[in-house]
Amino acid sequence: xxxxxxxxxxxAIKTCKTNPASFPLHPRDAELEIQEADLNLTFLKNxxxxxxxxxxxxxxSELGLPELPATPPAPADLVEPSxxxxxxxxxxxxxxxxxxxxxxxxxxxxxxxLHRILLETCIQEGKLVCGSCGHEYAVKEGxxxxxxPGHLV
Amino acid sequence: xPIYLIRLAQVHESFRKVELQALADLAGVSxxxxxxxxxxxxxxxxxxxxxxxxxxxxxxxxxQGIYELWGEGSTYDTLHDSIHDLSASKWSKYQTASFRFxxxxxxxxxxxxxxxxxxxxxxxxxxxxxxxxxxPDVAFRVFEAYDLNVSxxxxxxxxxxxxxxxxxxxKKTYDLKKRHYISTTSMDAELTLLTANIAHVAPGxxxxxxxxxxxxxxxxxAHFGAVVFGSDIDGRTIRGLGGSARRGQTGKMDVVxxxxxxxxxxxxxGSFVSDLTNTPLRILPIDEDYTKGYxxxxxxxxxxxxxxxLKVLGSRQQLLDTERQSHQDQYMLPGYIPPKKPYSFxxxxxxxxxxxxxxxxxxxxxxxxxxxxxxxxxxxxxxxHPCLELESVCVQAFNKWSRRLLTYRRLRESEVPEGxxxxxxxxxxxxxxxxxxxxFRRKYFQGFKEFESMKKEFIRMKAGPPxxxxxxxxxx
Ligand SMILES: [Zn+2]
Numbered sequence: 001x002x003x004x005x006x007x008x009x010x011x012a013i014k015t016c017k018t019n020p021a022s023f024p025l026h027p028r029d030a031e032l033e034i035q036e037a038d039l040n041l042t043f044l045k046n047x048x049x050x051x052x053x054x055x056x057x058x059x060x061s062e063l064g065l066p067e068l069p070a071t072p073p074a075p076a077d078l079v080e081p082s083x084x085x086x087x088x089x090x091x092x093x094x095x096x097x098x099x100x101x102x103x104x105x106x107x108x109x110x111x112x113x114l115h116r117i118l119l120e121t122c123i124q125e126g127k128l129v130c131g132s133c134g135h136e137y138a139v140k141e142g143x144x145x146x147x148x149p150g151h152l153v
Numbered sequence: 154x155p156i157y158l159i160r161l162a163q164v165h166e167s168f169r170k171v172e173l174q175a176l177a178d179l180a181g182v183s184x185x186x187x188x189x190x191x192x193x194x195x196x197x198x199x200x201x202x203x204x205x206x207x208x209x210x211x212x213x214x215x216x217q218g219i220y221e222l223w224g225e226g227s228t229y230d231t232l233h234d235s236i237h238d239l240s241a242s243k244w245s246k247y248q249t250a251s252f253r254f255x256x257x258x259x260x261x262x263x264x265x266x267x268x269x270x271x272x273x274x275x276x277x278x279x280x281x282x283x284x285x286x287x288x289p290d291v292a293f294r295v296f297e298a299y300d301l302n303v304s305x306x307x308x309x310x311x312x313x314x315x316x317x318x319x320x321x322x323x324k325k326t327y328d329l330k331k332r333h334y335i336s337t338t339s340m341d342a343e344l345t346l347l348t349a350n351i352a353h354v355a356p357g358x359x360x361x362x363x364x365x366x367x368x369x370x371x372x373x374x375a376h377f378g379a380v381v382f383g384s385d386i387d388g389r390t391i392r393g394l395g396g397s398a399r400r401g402q403t404g405k406m407d408v409v410x411x412x413x414x415x416x417x418x419x420x421x422x423g424s425f426v427s428d429l430t431n432t433p434l435r436i437l438p439i440d441e442d443y444t445k446g447y448x449x450x451x452x453x454x455x456x457x458x459x460x461x462x463l464k465v466l467g468s469r470q471q472l473l474d475t476e477r478q479s480h481q482d483q484y485m486l487p488g489y490i491p492p493k494k495p496y497s498f499x500x501x502x503x504x505x506x507x508x509x510x511x512x513x514x515x516x517x518x519x520x521x522x523x524x525x526x527x528x529x530x531x532x533x534x535x536x537x538h539p540c541l542e543l544e545s546v547c548v549q550a551f552n553k554w555s556r557r558l559l560t561y562r563r564l565r566e567s568e569v570p571e572g573x574x575x576x577x578x579x580x581x582x583x584x585x586x587x588x589x590x591x592x593f594r595r596k597y598f599q600g601f602k603e604f605e606s607m608k609k610e611f612i613r614m615k616a617g618p619p620x621x622x623x624x625x626x627x628x629x
Binding site for chain 1: 356357358359378380382384386388391392409418419420422423424425426427428431432433434435436445447449466467468472476477478480481483484485489491492514
């Protein structure tokens with residue numbers, strides 16, 4: 001499972017969900033693996049405002065990954081400043097209507113770093129632990145198991 | 154606004170307009186239907202430009218192609234008159250272009266010699282460029298629509314080719330017969346891709362399937378550019394230790410393997426084992442801002458448990474202290490199986506809608522499949538929620554039952570009626586509303602008595618020889 005997933009996961013126990021300590025889940029004995037993936041700038045821009053940044057920093061530091069900046073980057077920080085200002089950007093006249101040509105954007109170092117952490121770093125084995133109730137969810141072969149045992153449903 | 158002819162596949166009729174509208178909305182272009190008939194493969198629309206037409210159609214699964222309409226009529230004479238009236242001003246533009254000119258019949262057709270004569274009758278357009286079958290500058294097509302077993306066409310269209318859809322290529326690429334890992338319940342590729350289009354999948358969006366099985370919907374969503382993840386109550390399905398519907402399939406096949414087969418693993422976040430009634434996903438954001446969703450869309454074909462009954466985690470009766478202790482002692486051991494209890498169909502639907510409301514961004518889509526018996530006595534249920542707007546209902550009919558694709562839009566905060574979110578929040582805190590197995594369910598599933606034959610029908614459809622139901626094949 002890619003680390004971004006942890007930004008959406010809390011404890012599966014209903015009564016825990018209202019307790020802020022149930023998010024994020026804390027990785028324990030985690031075996032990490034890097035799985036190379038194509039950098040998807042459109043997706044990073046879309047998902048950035050939805051990230052719980054503080055919690056992402058916590059997970060990242062618990063896993064011993066490079067420290068993330070204290071404040072989340074702005075969407076504009078994900079793109080290298082363009083050499084061609086937008087107003088002189090090429091505009092093609094498509095048949096039947098004007099259409100601005102898509103300008104190819106170059107991902108910034110910030111985008112590459114985020115991509116590395118969120119979309120290339122995977123937890124393969126280990127546990128995810130709830131900070132509220134202490135319940136441990138096992139991760140095997142990259143798949144976490146959130147089925148609750150009989151005494152917790 | 155220019156007028157276009159869309160050549161549709163004559164299949165899944167009730168999905169066709171819905172798909173086109175969804176693709177137009179996604180492309181941000183205005184689309185107006187001028188002429189549409191479920192019984193016809195030709196649809197006439199208004200679109201602002203060729204590039205808008207191209208954007209909409211290149212992603213379509215149920216369209217074959219789009220043409221600028223140059224004329225139409227019920228005889229060749231009226232067709233030629235119509236071309237003079239509608240498009241005479243456009244002829245000169247293509248005078249020197251290399252061109253292709255073809256005649257296509259629906260439910261009928263002409264001999265090559267007759268086609269030649271037909272093409273010659275268009276000589277007044279005065280195309281002086283080179284005829285070229287491959288990659289011409291411009292392509293024209295005459296469409297002849299026949300009634301079944303009638304030798305002369307009843308209607309004609311003439312158009313300039315704009316764009317082809319991705320239908321043939323996508324269906325071929327994602328054909329289940331060639332997929333590494335599938336199960337008996339895998340939905341065919343055409344329908345999963347269609348579902349992704351109707352759910353507004355687009356590059357950069359995040360999509361989730363809570364009942365992913367072998368990953369059919371997430372794969373279709375990833376094909377159209379979304380980043381995807383999913384879950385299933387059965388971990389064996391995800392990890393690939395379960396059985397497979399494919400004869401002669403050996404070795405370990407898993408969901409990741411499917412993504413790799415299509416080079417889509419960059420768009421796959423992973424999956425986890427869970428039950429929607431006890432989802433580990435964030436549903437009450439930490440900051441108590443209930444409207445802050447993070448999913449752009451949810452697509453799913455929930456398990457209906459028609460034969461076995463639905464199951465969710467939990468025990469039928471309150472556990473004794475000793476039983477609780479034994480669960481507590483054993484749950485981390487390999488092979489521990491959590492207890493499950495029966496669950497009602499309506500409760501499942503309520504849970505899915507509530508989950509969607511709690512996780513979707515504003516304007517995000519929920520596209521959900523649901524079975525219905527073809528029986529007038531059975532009340533047709535369409536679940537609803539004050540924060541969701543039902544956008545479309547598409548029906549795929551079989552002999553004794555149908556299934557519907559329901560698509561909802563998550564309302565924006567400003568659109569949600571006052572107090573509605575509070576009520577939803579209360580429901581969550583109290584747990585599921587209708588967890589009892591009620592009369593309604595019994596009545597509902599009486600229509601499914603012949604479930605076994607229905608299931609066979611289903612499997613036959615999937616396993617049968619490749620059948621192209623489109624185009625010129627007469628409909629029974
Ligand atoms: Zn917990």
